[in-house]
Amino acid sequence: MLSIVGPLLNGFAIALTPGNFFAAFLGVLMGTIVGVLPGLGPTASIALLLPVTIGMSPLAGIIMLAGIYYGAMYGGSTTSILVNIPGEAASVVTCIDGYEMAKQGRAGPALGISAFGSFIGGTLSVVAVMLISPILAEAALKFGPPERFALFFFAFTLIGYLAGRSMARGLLMGVLGLLLGVIGTDDIHGVDRFTFGTLYLRDGIGLVPLAMGLFGLGEILYNIEQREKEVSVMKTPKNLLPTRKDWHDSVGPIGRGTLIGLGIGVLPGGMPAVSSLISYAVEKRVAKNPERFGKGAIEGVAGPETANNAATAGGFVPLLTLGIPTNSVLALLLAALMLHGVTPGPLLLFKYPDVFWGVIASMYIGNVILLILNLPLIGLFVQILKVPYGILSPLIIMFVLLGAYALNNSVIDVFVTILFGLLGYVIKRYNFEPAPLVLAFVLGPMMETSFRQSLIMSRSGSIGIFFSRPISGTLLVIAILVLFLPLMKQRLKRLFLQPKGGRKS
Amino acid sequence: MPGPGAWPFLLAIAIALLGAWLVFRPQPTTKVALKGVPRWGRLAMALGTFFGYVLILESLGYLVATTLLLFVQLYWVESRHWASSLFIALMGAVISFLVFGFWLKVPLPSGILPFRAGV
Numbered sequence: 323m324l325s326i327v328g329p330l331l332n333g334f335a336i337a338l339t340p341g342n343f344f345a346a347f348l349g350v351l352m353g354t355i356v357g358v359l360p361g362l363g364p365t366a367s368i369a370l371l372l373p374v375t376i377g378m379s380p381l382a383g384i385i386m387l388a389g390i391y392y393g394a395m396y397g398g399s400t401t402s403i404l405v406n407i408p409g410e411a412a413s414v415v416t417c418i419d420g421y422e423m424a425k426q427g428r429a430g431p432a433l434g435i436s437a438f439g440s441f442i443g444g445t446l447s448v449v450a451v452m453l454i455s456p457i458l459a460e461a462a463l464k465f466g467p468p469e470r471f472a473l474f475f476f477a478f479t480l481i482g483y484l485a486g487r488s489m490a491r492g493l494l495m496g497v498l499g500l501l502l503g504v505i506g507t508d509d510i511h512g513v514d515r516f517t518f519g520t521l522y523l524r525d526g527i528g529l530v531p532l533a534m535g536l537f538g539l540g541e542i543l544y545n546i547e548q549r550e551k552e553v554s555v556m557k558t559p560k561n562l563l564p565t566r567k568d569w570h571d572s573v574g575p576i577g578r579g580t581l582i583g584l585g586i587g588v589l590p591g592g593m594p595a596v597s598s599l600i601s602y603a604v605e606k607r608v609a610k611n612p613e614r615f616g617k618g619a620i621e622g623v624a625g626p627e628t629a630n631n632a633a634t635a636g637g638f639v640p641l642l643t644l645g646i647p648t649n650s651v652l653a654l655l656l657a658a659l660m661l662h663g664v665t666p667g668p669l670l671l672f673k674y675p676d677v678f679w680g681v682i683a684s685m686y687i688g689n690v691i692l693l694i695l696n697l698p699l700i701g702l703f704v705q706i707l708k709v710p711y712g713i714l715s716p717l718i719i720m721f722v723l724l725g726a727y728a729l730n731n732s733v734i735d736v737f738v739t740i741l742f743g744l745l746g747y748v749i750k751r752y753n754f755e756p757a758p759l760v761l762a763f764v765l766g767p768m769m770e771t772s773f774r775q776s777l778i779m780s781r782s783g784s785i786g787i788f789f790s791r792p793i794s795g796t797l798l799v800i801a802i803l804v805l806f807l808p809l810m811k812q813r814l815k816r817l818f819l820q821p822k823g824g825r826k827s
Numbered sequence: 828m829p830g831p832g833a834w835p836f837l838l839a840i841a842i843a844l845l846g847a848w849l850v851f852r853p854q855p856t857t858k859v860a861l862k863g864v865p866r867w868g869r870l871a872m873a874l875g876t877f878f879g880y881v882l883i884l885e886s887l888g889y890l891v892a893t894t895l896l897l898f899v900q901l902y903w904v905e906s907r908h909w910a911s912s913l914f915i916a917l918m919g920a921v922i923s924f925l926v927f928g929f930w931l932k933v934p935l936p937s938g939i940l941p942f943r944a945g946v
Contacts, residue, residue, distance in 0.1 A: 497838055497845060548866070713905075713907075713915055731933070
């Protein structure tokens, strides 16, 4: 316990230097705005600002990008409550009871409790991140290629499982991402693969054009093709403080939300959106009178809003200690770290303690700034929503294309971004999820390298090496169980539920 | 020993199996949810503008190309009034040129105009 106090204080000293403090402030401010705006999510905005951070110090860059991420979770709830349009995927469930509360004239307490819940969930999670990370990093240091491959494979199956309602669809997107990750010069033999003789593809497809296309342009194209409904903004409430009764009702949901968010957040594929959905379902189940849900129950706002912030912070554990991004935003943060020459993984904590503790400390500071920003300034942020979507969308397009160009000053990057925009549109249009694709794209090269290194280690090239080592064997068996979970579920249901005649799914 | 082709080969098998699975065992969410009438025309126009932007960005320069991109988006795709479209397009292009070209020093292509960014 004592051993983390020193480094943490040091982290605060680093995070409070004017440059880093300003980076955190700028990050959470932009995050809030991005969160409020529907159609521009944290993934696309971080991709957009990634090139901008090149000129900053690595730490300030990461602090700013991380700030955008958790700041967006605060902003997302505002739009959900006041306009009934989720600014962020993670705030979809907040619409249900949050907007109901707003219609009943209780928008103030709804906004207030989500800001407080976000703050509590966010900060408690950071404490947990701080406590878990060193232990996990220590353990991961002993991993060899087979263990690493098993871990990546386990992460990959979880991503497919948690991404959407259909595992096959999630996995399909994942494998597509792995395949896209193959493009370029092969790490071990130095052979060009799928480059079609072009120089551009030898370095592989860039993560930034891919993410900006899929999440930024894809969303825009989808909205252009499907008419976006006009936004009518509720009046900004004056009193944001929840009453004593509101607090009484929210304490349980906030506590459970923190635990749920943290648990989901550390799992690969455990996106904040998943945690808020689960939190809502749990609150509805434990409530004494669940029929209030959907009619403006404050528990349905407090729980999910806490959970998505806790999950946001939780995701930093696997990112910083194992080098595994658990969602697409963290994949971009991974890219940002690498861009600055910092390789995330078990060594990060020991090689770059300033980066680790500085980012952790900045997250405490950022959460405080967000609480201060959000309570009095909500009215100001809501004004952004009055800009018609017809003006906003061309401007977002401009920023995305400009950001793509600014990365390497290359028109080809812009072209690639547009191609992925088209792919993103098709994916969304046909009910697939882009997130597993992006995650697998990042995991792919690491996964392949550890796979091949393991087989080289085994000398005979047999896959037995993965199963004969205890850690990798266990992880792989769990992963395979996860893969067949949907199939087994159907079997089990048929076995046990048939007599009742209930054919639910 | 696995060569450079082994991994893509395994992935190809996986994607083929998953694809076959989706074809023969349609999942509950396979049905495409159509919300209203699709506006293919606008979609095609938006995409066309994007690709056009790539073609003219370096020859005409950032300011001209971006003004055109914004104007086409605002006037045709979003069907706004031509005057407000022109105004927003000019403002958007000029402000982003100043911020990215001068403040963040991105060497944006100057094209036919004499302004040089990124220095």
